Amino acid sequence: MRPGVYPGNKRSMSMNEAVKKHWEAETCGVRYGASEDRGEWFREIERARYLCEPQILEFAEFKKFRAKRVLEIGVGAGTDFKNWVKNGAQATGIDLTSRGTALTKERLSLEGINPNRFNLCVADSERLPFKDGVFEMVYSWGVLHHTLNTGQAIKEAYRVLKPGGIIKAMVYHIPSWTGWLLWLRFCLFKLRPWISPRKAIYGHLESPGTKAYTLEEAKELFESARFQVIEIKTSLGPGDLLNIAFSRKYSGFIYKIIGLMYPRWLVRLFGNRFGLELLLQARK
Known part of the structure; x- marks a missing residue:
């Protein structure tokens, strides 16, 4: 299987539409976010994000890119993007959804940040609406594995970077505890043990068609886009430790029991080796 090409990449646009609908x-x-006060609602989201994934702060290095042109692919609710802007980056952000960009604009407005200090737009990571060689850093946390053709999105990131520019990306990793949990729930317990954890992730982790990579596959994927990989490592994610608020998809009683009985001590004992999050830095 070629890097970035998974079952579903040659389907109609219905897959991309399903991904967009999900997010x-x-x-x-x-x-x-639970508060009725919008400012506090966003702060709750930020506190939870960095509590569940403290590795983001070390990986992103927000302060390091002051006055640098930074592109964030997939801004979501705007937590990381706000920190790029507040730390002085010349930040541009895209999201596949209009809700993501709207929430991010609201987040920055509530912080009193002048809209002239940043750029936001709805865009597809496979077709970035920017000229060649514009940015000094491209950042994407947990997004590129959701797009239909991840390899094409990485090539686009390469195109818009200046020579010597850096990409910092988190994509999903296998083998991982999250993959095995999904395999147990949707494959073994349904008497279909021959279905792989990779396919369990593809069908059941977040939006449809989610991909995951071994370290070797991820390295090859970025190198095939002409990047020079500087660092690649894995990290435990919230899905590995189940220290998360479950989505509506997993809101039943059985999941509450699993959350209470889950052996987090055992997961931590193995370190980051089987973490869902694959953190990669590469240079153009």
């Missing part, structure tokens, strides 16, 4: 309905992280 329009539940923008990443919004399930953590």
Whole structure:
């Protein structure tokens, strides 16, 4: 199987539409917002994000890119994007959904940030609406594995980067605890053990068609887009530790029991080796 090409990549646009519909309905992280006060609602989302995934702060290095042209692919509710702007980056953000860009604009407005300090637009990562060689850094956390043709999205990131520019991306990893959990729930328990954890992720993790990569596959995927990989490693994600608020899809009683009984100590004992999150940095 060629990197970035998975079952479904040659389907009609209905897959892309299904992905967009999913994230329009539940923008990443919004399930953590409970307050009726909009400012506090966004702060709840931010606190939960960095509590569940503290590795984001170390990986992103928000302060390092002050005055640099940064593109974020997939802004979601705007938590990371706000931090690019507040730390002085010349930030541009895209999202496949209009809700993502609207929430991000609202988030920055509530922070009192002048809209002239950033750019936001609805766009597809496979067809970035920017000229060649515009940005010094491209950042994407947990987004590229959702697009129909991940390889094409990575090539687009390469195109819009200046020579020497950096991409920082998190994509999903296998083998992972999350993959095995999904395999148990949707394959083994349904008497279909021959279905792989990769396919369980593809069919049941977040939006339809979610992809996951081994370290070797991810490295090859970025190198095939002409990137020079600088660093690649794995990290435990919220789905591995089940330290998350479950989505509506997993809101039943059985999932509450699983959450209470889950052996997080055992998962942590193995370190990051089987983490869902694959963190990669590469240079153009």
